[in-house]
Amino acid sequence: MIGPERFLSQGEGVRSLLEQIQENRANHAVLISGEAGTGKWTLARGLAAALLCQGEGTKPCGRCKACLQMEELAHPDVITLEKGKHLTRADEGKAKNNITIGDVREMIRQTAQHGMEGSRRVVLVKHAEDMRDDAQNALLKTLEEPPEGTFFFLTARRPETLLPTIISRCRPLRLRPWTETEMEKVLAELGTDAETARKAIRDADGSLGQAIRLAGDEAYWAFREEVMRDWMNCPSRSEILKVSGKWKDRKDEGEAVFALLERIFSRMMRRGLRVSQGEAEDALSEQWRRFAEKATAADYVKVLDRISLARERSLRNVQFQVIVEQLILDLMEAVSI
Numbered sequence: 001m002i003g004p005e006r007f008l009s010q011g012e013g014v015r016s017l018l019e020q021i022q023e024n025r026a027n028h029a030v031l032i033s034g035e036a037g038t039g040k041w042t043l044a045r046g047l048a049a050a051l052l053c054q055g056e057g058t059k060p061c062g063r064c065k066a067c068l069q070m071e072e073l074a075h076p077d078v079i080t081l082e083k084g085k086h087l088t089r090a091d092e093g094k095a096k097n098n099i100t101i102g103d104v105r106e107m108i109r110q111t112a113q114h115g116m117e118g119s120r121r122v123v124l125v126k127h128a129e130d131m132r133d134d135a136q137n138a139l140l141k142t143l144e145e146p147p148e149g150t151f152f153f154l155t156a157r158r159p160e161t162l163l164p165t166i167i168s169r170c171r172p173l174r175l176r177p178w179t180e181t182e183m184e185k186v187l188a189e190l191g192t193d194a195e196t197a198r199k200a201i202r203d204a205d206g207s208l209g210q211a212i213r214l215a216g217d218e219a220y221w222a223f224r225e226e227v228m229r230d231w232m233n234c235p236s237r238s239e240i241l242k243v244s245g246k247w248k249d250r251k252d253e254g255e256a257v258f259a260l261l262e263r264i265f266s267r268m269m270r271r272g273l274r275v276s277q278g279e280a281e282d283a284l285s286e287q288w289r290r291f292a293e294k295a296t297a298a299d300y301v302k303v304l305d306r307i308s309l310a311r312e313r314s315l316r317n318v319q320f321q322v323i324v325e326q327l328i329l330d331l332m333e334a335v336s337i
Contacts, residue, residue: 002186002212003060004046007039009182013173014043021050022059027171029143029152031128033159034175037207040155041126043175045070048078048122051151077121079107083130099131104138111147121150128154129161136163143169178208187215205263227257232264233285234328243328248321251314258311262304268292269300287335299337306330 007014020026030047032040046060049070055061060070069075084096087106111121131139140163143152154170156162180201186208187197192215199221204211214220230243284292310327314320
């Protein structure tokens with residue numbers, strides 16, 4: 001798990017929170033917001049680890065029992081509220097897209113009890129906007145009068161959808177998107193070599209968490225290379241049937257293929273409709289490099305529409321081999337502009 005100290009580049013807010021935890025004067029409720037991939041959940045868990053850490057010196061130490069339990073999110077004094085993972089049997093199998101009032105009430109019941117490992121309890125709320133209105137109102141009462149030694153860390157992509165009274169009871173902390181330089185530093189500290197880090201950052205589209213996952217996922221890079229070779233760089237029309245035959249029984253990987261192709265073309269389009277240094281290293285064939293040099297926005301939109309159509313046909317249970325053949329033909333047509 002990435003320690004909260006790696007978030008210090010995010011600004012004074014993180015530094016101040018860590019100092020307060022070290023000095024035993026932490027806020028009882030913090031609302032961490034930001035775009036997807038900025039590390040909201042990772043930071044929330046790291047701050048929780050700092051609060052529960054049993055080690056000496058800087059917290060979290062990363063070595064004590066509490067820190068090791070937090071690595072697996074298995075600390076007995078941590079309660080997690082997350083949609084689809086209910087705390088009560090009554091809600092099991094129901095309300096998969098919400099955090100229910102039953103979950104909040106069970107959390108309140110548990111926080112009223114003594115901690116298992118110490119005098120502190122932590123409540124983590126993942127995507128707090130997933131709480132229904134009645135659940136938010138139930139949580140509000142606890143935030144107004146929190147049990148002694150109980151700390152709340154809420155994360156939200158859209159904090160404006162929460163009750164204003166909940167927002168007012170929390171210390172706000174907004175995370176901004178990470179720069180490539182900052183992500184390179186984190187990946188280097190995690191032991192990632194520079195080339196892998198560069199590729200992971202490129203494919204992560206600004207998400208630190210995604211970059212970390214991709215950097216350690218050898219299967220992803222093998223899959224990516226295969227998709228680039230078979231779908232984008234099929235050498236000739238005579239080879240299409242061979243490629244489609246190879247993929248005909250891999251429909252379960254179709255969404256991953258479509259998502260990867262969309263990211264590649266979206267990134268090409270965002271980079272000013274031209275081939276940049278990074279894009280030229282993106283395993284593009286000479287044909288696709290020429291395409292990127294002269295393609296208009298309309299050309300990119302046409303390609304993205306074709307990928308979207310392939311996805312729709314897959315959802316309608318069109319034979320996957322037919323989808324593969326048509327999309328490769330579409331890409332060949334596009335690259336010939």
